Amino acid sequence: MDQKNTWIIKICCVIAAFSLWLYIINETNPQKTDKIQVPVYLTGIESIEQQQKLKIIPPAEAYSVTLNVKGSPTDIMLGKDQFRVEADLSQYAFSVGSRSVPVRLVKQPANVNVLNSETLFVSVTFDDLIVKSMPVKLDIAGKVKDGYWAMAQNITPSEVEVSGAAKFINQVTSISAKADFKSTDKDLNMKLPLKALDAAGREIKEVTIHPDTVEFIVPVKKIKTVPVTVDTKGTLNKVYSMKGALLPTPDKIDIAGDEASINAVNALKTEPIDLSGLTPDKVVIAKIIVPQGVSLLNSDGTVKVKASLDNVISKTFQGTIQLKNVNDAYTVALDSSKVSVELSGPQELISNIKNEDFNYTIDAASFTEEKDYTVAVNLKIPDGVSKLSQNPQSVKITVKKKETQPTNTTPTQPSTTPTNTQ
Numbered sequence: 001m002d003q004k005n006t007w008i009i010k011i012c013c014v015i016a017a018f019s020l021w022l023y024i025i026n027e028t029n030p031q032k033t034d035k036i037q038v039p040v041y042l043t044g045i046e047s048i049e050q051q052q053k054l055k056i057i058p059p060a061e062a063y064s065v066t067l068n069v070k071g072s073p074t075d076i077m078l079g080k081d082q083f084r085v086e087a088d089l090s091q092y093a094f095s096v097g098s099r100s101v102p103v104r105l106v107k108q109p110a111n112v113n114v115l116n117s118e119t120l121f122v123s124v125t126f127d128d129l130i131v132k133s134m135p136v137k138l139d140i141a142g143k144v145k146d147g148y149w150a151m152a153q154n155i156t157p158s159e160v161e162v163s164g165a166a167k168f169i170n171q172v173t174s175i176s177a178k179a180d181f182k183s184t185d186k187d188l189n190m191k192l193p194l195k196a197l198d199a200a201g202r203e204i205k206e207v208t209i210h211p212d213t214v215e216f217i218v219p220v221k222k223i224k225t226v227p228v229t230v231d232t233k234g235t236l237n238k239v240y241s242m243k244g245a246l247l248p249t250p251d252k253i254d255i256a257g258d259e260a261s262i263n264a265v266n267a268l269k270t271e272p273i274d275l276s277g278l279t280p281d282k283v284v285i286a287k288i289i290v291p292q293g294v295s296l297l298n299s300d301g302t303v304k305v306k307a308s309l310d311n312v313i314s315k316t317f318q319g320t321i322q323l324k325n326v327n328d329a330y331t332v333a334l335d336s337s338k339v340s341v342e343l344s345g346p347q348e349l350i351s352n353i354k355n356e357d358f359n360y361t362i363d364a365a366s367f368t369e370e371k372d373y374t375v376a377v378n379l380k381i382p383d384g385v386s387k388l389s390q391n392p393q394s395v396k397i398t399v400k401k402k403e404t405q406p407t408n409t410t411p412t413q414p415s416t417t418p419t420n421t422q
Contacts, residue, residue, distance in 0.1 A: 023243045033070045038083045040065055040103050040122045044090030048126070054094055055129040055165040058206060065103055071112035071244070077218060079109030087122050092320070098125045127165035128376070135159050136194065136214055139178045144220050146187040149256045149297060151219040157211070162196060164207030172196045172204050177214050188218040221256040223297065226267050228253055230286060230305055233272040240309040241346040245271065248286065248303035252294055261293035280309045310346035314388060317341050319358030321377065321395060325365035328402075332364050335396040339377050345385030353382060362397070373397040 040063040042047050048054050050135055055374050065085055069076055084107035089415045092101065100121040160175055175316055179194035191213050196204040230246040270286035278284070284305045290296060319339045326332050342359055343350060358379050367373060381387050 003250050008240040013118070014182060031070060032073055032076070033068065034076050036067045036069055036076070036080055036083065037064050038067055038080075038085055039063065041084065041086045043086050043088045047090035048094065049129055052094060053129045054096070054126045055163075057125040057127050057165050059123075059125070061389040063122050065122060067105075067117075067120075069112050070115055071109070075109055079112050080292075082109045083107060085120065087124070089124070094124075094126050096126055098123050111291045113263070116208070124249040129163065130166045130169040131161060131163040132169070133159045134162050134172070135281050137174045138216070139176050140181060141177060141178065141185065142181040144181050145183045147223060148185045148220050149223045149254075150181065150188075151221055151256065153294065154215075154217040156215045156217075158214075160194060161210045164205055165212070166207040168204050172207060173199045175209060177216065179216055184224075185221055187220050188216065188338050190216045192216050221295070222259050222262050223256045224256055224262045224265070225252050225254050226265055227251060228268050228270065228288065228303055229286050230303075231269050231272045232275050234276040236278060236309075238363070239312055240278070243310055243346070243348075244307055245310040249304050250299075250303060251305075253288065253299055255294050256297055257294040261291065265291055265294055270303060270305070278307045278309065280307070282306070310348050312344060313347050313350055313391045314342055314344040315350050315357050315386065317343065317358050319355060319360055319379070322359065322361045323364045323397075324361055325363050326369060326400055327364070329366065330370070331400045331402055332367060333398045333400075336392055339379065339390065339392065340386040341379055341381075341390045343381070343385045344353045345389050349382065349384045353385070357382070364393075364397070364399075367397065369401045370399055373399065 005027055007358060042056070042063065045056065048056070067085075071079070076220050083105070085364065086106050087101045089101065089382065101124050103120045103122050104318065105117045107121070108114060136158055138153065138155060155177070162169065162172060162175065174197050176195050176197050178195075179188070179192055181188070184397055192215075193213050194209045194211075196207050196209060198204055228248045228251055230248050236242060237378040250269065254267060255262065255268070267290050271289060273284050273286055284307075285302050286305050287302050288299070289297065317340070319341070321334060321337050321339055323332055323334070339358060344352065360377055360379060364376055374394050377390070377392060379387075379390065
């Protein structure tokens with residue numbers, strides 16, 4: 001006899017022994033009583049929530065009852081999974097607290113009797129049903145790639161409905177959705193699951209969130225820092241002088257956009273500021289002109305502009321006209337040895353100018369003829385100021401040859417003493 005036939009004989013023996021055991025059990029003890037624990041299914045929950053505005057607090061362990069059953073051992077053993085017990089909540093009125101709810105047997109094995117079907121109850125705890133709207137709070141992990149910026153985030157919906165027993169709803173402090181940027185340089189479009197959290201960040205699973213997901217959209221754009229230049233129109237009031245260029249605050253702005261748009265922008269201009277309205281203490285709010293396809297970051301779209309102005313004044317200065325290199329053979333005379341000049345300009349510049357700055361020297365080396373010369377007085381005017389008037393514009397120089405003085409000699413007187421001759 002081979003090994004295969006040996007295994008077949010063993011299996012047949014086991015089956016025969018089991019059949020004989022069943023026969024003996026049923027024939028010698030055809031009926032027995034037993035206790036079976038079966039789950040209880042609650043029905044009518046929607047009626048409780050919609051009509052009585054109550055919510056069931058989930059039990060620590062699943063609802064169940066113990067059935068006292070009678071039948072053959074075989075029927076009891078084979079029929080354990082054929083029992084169904086329900087508690088219909090729609091048939092009763094409840095209030096907050098733990099309540100005993102009658103249960104009924106809706107299904108059982110044909111050959112098994114339940115001895116305590118009329119005295120079965122299950123304890124159900126009720127609480128007020130609370131429904132409220134709460135904003136979705138976004139919890140972001142990571143950041144976008146360097147050189148990029150996450151633009152305004154769009155969460156749809158931004159508010160959700162949270163419902164549940166008052167005991168649990170009162171613990172919920174936020175509805176959270178978690179997103180991870182993962183160093184991305186692409187636009188994000190994700191569906192995020194929602195969680196109800198308490199003050200310590202623990203999840204409250206006993207409440208219902210509707211909807212339980214949100215759509216999260218974030219455009220991710222390239223960034224760049226560019227200077228801001230102030231554009232102007234009109235003319236500055238004549239009583240003021242501009243000390244320097246108009247400088248905005250801030251003077252640089254971060255911008256974001258697609259790569260082509262960003263690369264096309266090297267600076268941002270303001271809308272023109274009217275110079276005629278500027279005063280020393282006035283701060284002008286100037287709107288930034290934003291090119292199409294570009295967004296400003298960390299900016300309200302304006303800059304502050306304050307002009308550095310100085311009062312414009314006028315003042316008259318007196319200089320001395322002098323001659324140099326005068327030929328010794330001539331006399332040279334000026335019809336005026338003083339020059340007066342009136343200047344206008346910023347007070348800061350005018351106050352640093354002195355009379356001595358307008359001393360004027362005329363080179364007389366070329367005056368070698370007896371006549372009148374007219375020479376223009378070309379004063380050098382300091383930078384930043386303007387000449388209002390000058391007197392004289394020119395001077396007359398009279399050149400004359402010096403007169404020759406005669407030589408003084410004393411004549412010899414004749415002698416009166418007689419000569420003595422021999």
